[in-house]
Amino acid sequence: LLHSGVSALMDMVYNRGNCTVLVMDNTTTAMTGLQGHPGNGKTAAGEVGNGVNLEKLIEALGVEWIRVINPYDINESEATLREALDYCGPSVVISRAPCLLLKSKKPTQQAHLSPDACTGCGECFKVGCVAIDGQQINGFVAPKINYDLCIGCTLCVQSCPEGALAPRQVEVVESAVGLNILPDSTPTGSVHLLDNSSWTPHPTTH
Structure with a gap:
């Protein structure tokens, strides 16, 4: 929105357009190299600045229907977007979550598959996640988490x-050699050695 969308949104409101605008607010400019912008609260010199409040800016342009969603909540996001599309007049949905490229912490949880419960419906593949690969289970393609x-x-x-x-x-458990070890409760029994960027399964010996 702050890159070049303000004038377009203003024109839409002024001309009474019946349209829904989805603003993706991840506090950076991930598309072109993580540059800052007036909405993330930091100046070009890296100092703390008075970041633009998107809700107040959009309201000042004349939009009366404004909602903020968490894009990682599918039910909330779908319900809010349906409500926005049903609204007669300009509506704006702000999808707000930090850019993952700015997150340095290791995940505290990860998705795991119970093969016996999977029916191969393929709904998980529709998410388009790069961490989901395919594997053959019981004659159909099931997800395999990377x-x-x-x-x-x-x-x-x-x-x-x-x-x-x-x-x-x-x-995550700190090992004696300074590596992080992630215990795995899978039947084969393994631990995962974690370096600064990724971890790889290593079979345990008994």
Whole structure:
């Protein structure tokens, strides 16, 4: 919105357009290199600034129907967008969540599949998550979670109608050699050694 959308939204309101605008607010400019902008509260010199309040700005342009959603809540997002589309007049939905490229913390939970509960409906693949690969189970394609990429957002969990996907807590334990070890409760028994960027399964010995 702050890049070049303010004038377009103002024209839409002035001309009584019946349209829904979705503003994706991730506090940065992820598309072109994580540059700052007037909405993230930091100046070009990296100092704290008076960031633009999107809700007040949109209201000042004349929009009366404004809602803020958490894009990681599928039910809330869908219900709000349907309400916006049904509204007669200009409506704005602000989808607000931090850009994942700015997050440095390891996930505290990740999605895990219960193969016996999966029916191969494919709903989880529609999420379009890069952490979901395919694998053959019982004659159909089921999801296979890539734990190097899974951030624990639970979008695939929410999309699964059978409850075959569920979040599982990730426990990080500091090892004696300075690496982080993530215990794995899978039947094969393994631990995961974590470096600064990703972790790889290593079989345990008994």
